[in-house]
Amino acid sequence: MAVPRLQTFGQSAAAKKVIAQAIGYADGAHEIAHIHHRAQLIYAAGGIVRVITPGGLWMLKPGMALLIGTQIEHELHMVGQTALRTLYIDPEALPPLGSDCRMIALDDLLRASILSMCATGEGSDAEAIEQRAALIVPLILHLLAERLAGAPTAADDEVRLALPENPRLRTICDSLIADAANADTLEQWAERTGA
Template identity: 25%
Template sequence: MSTKRQPSFGLPAGAGAVVVGSFEMSRGGRFDWHEHPVHQLVWCARGVLAVSVGAAVWVLPPPRALWIPAGVVHAVEASLPATMRSAYVRRRSCRIPWTAPTVVAASPLVCELIGFLADPTSTARSRGHAERLLLDVLRPLDSNPIELTLPLDPRARRVADALMSDPADPRTLAAFARTSGACARTLARLFLAETGSTFGQWRAHLRLRAALTHMAARVPVAVVAERVGYRSASAFIASFRRLLGVAPGAYFATAAHGGSSGRDKDG
């Protein structure tokens, strides 16, 4: 994994209300934990990004972007080669009231405005119009992050590491108990106490995060379901809906539908 620190971005004197930075990221590339004195809109123009804030992880394909308020510590990772474009917004120029990370629809208009603001040849007047329009058209989506806290106890951590290496591993806690150094009841207690989730919930979140990476690479849903350990595509789609609130197809098609949540769209 290639890890580097993204600079704590402050807008240069004389710059407008919004400055766009573009970053090419390799597979496994990562900007480690950092924060900015300005607001940040993270958009993945190509590939897929995972943005972490504490134990919460938002996986962003191109149709989705994430608003990160100023001062929120976060990390960004690319599971596939990706192009990240971030719009940095001065706090005094922004009336957006969101005080927590918020997923927004990266509609065609939002994408075009980010691209326009990345062009250094645009005039100050046209940039001003584009900046105001971008902040006006951002629309939040009803989207849950994936909670994936890792257990600290070495016995539970061995189980977590095995599943992170192979999310499709079908073993139960009773089976893991034979090699982890703890009985199934102890492992269940450790996962709940140290991650805040039951073992089943934790594994479902891990599988979902792995699935989103495959789907971003345009792997068919039925194949994705098998790769991450589901017995059928329908079981995978049901789990996806339960955890993220939309079907898989809708999650990757938001921008094409003008920011609709896509709850009535099949996976």
Template identity: 30%
Template structure:
């Protein structure tokens, strides 16, 4: 288990990242825990692991991208990444990260999934990451690992993934929407931009993303709003900028997707 603070120098950052990847692949441990501190703007290029990875943002906001889509991790969330899947990361803010690397025969997933990290899981991960500085007795370490692996299977999944289409014309519209979300964006406008009928567009959009346009639009609005809320911007300004007519409509969407109001959700994450 290691804790690494990366200096703000590209060459040194890349060197430490490569050394860390080599260490992860060399060790024969069934469960590994790793902690890192990343500066805002730091990018990790495409790479993969032979183990299943649970990438957790304990502080800050990070984007993880693969060929299958993009996933946003606000504080208190983790992304379960399948073994062998290439992924890249971008730090939206200063980030304190903790990751678990687990033998794929023990924890496996077919697709990336965003999970809410419970207090129990977070505390257990903290114990393992800190064990380099505060060595744990072998029995205690084994018990922590067993309980943590059991807890991972109980972590609630959250709709913070945003699948992106392969079609470049549609992908262009989707990227523009994430940068400037509009909750009232209409199917007819998008269909017109692509020279399609409404019916053809709805079939095409679902085939490309696996979601209906309305569901994708809601998730994209949430995707774009959470980093701003995590930075401390007001719910009012974020809601209005996202195209919602009032705070109540934004709060209703937020509660439906994440189970609580924006203020309560972020307060619980900070805690």
């Protein structure tokens, strides 16, 4: 991955435990490698998101969200028209993550809470949004803490592909992630990577 850029949210958001954002992406869009001072919960309300960290590739499927720890370099790749809903969470408001990322199963209550935090319908005033957040944020933090208290399950590994640390092998994996239809032979890869 390239040198990551740091995303910040400014002084007005610094005191908030949770910052919500709703973003629509076209098929094939991607966010370059970056890090946050906050943990990030990513939920694709529509489409599929591939998240790449130094430790693996995560596929977000319906009903799941990915919690990325603070200061973890990551990039996002969209498959299909994607409706991304994301929460940036003060890391001190969460129990320790224990690893760089954790899959979170979404029940109806957590899903609705995330969507409500990200909804800023036309005509919504700042005071109404703040009042809604004051009610929803403690609930979201409680629900996430419950899920983080449990051990990771086999389902976590079903959506994560570990990526190698060896630079030559990582080059091949990164190329295949970028172009899964690549049909190069083992000999071509060996020549290209010096193996």
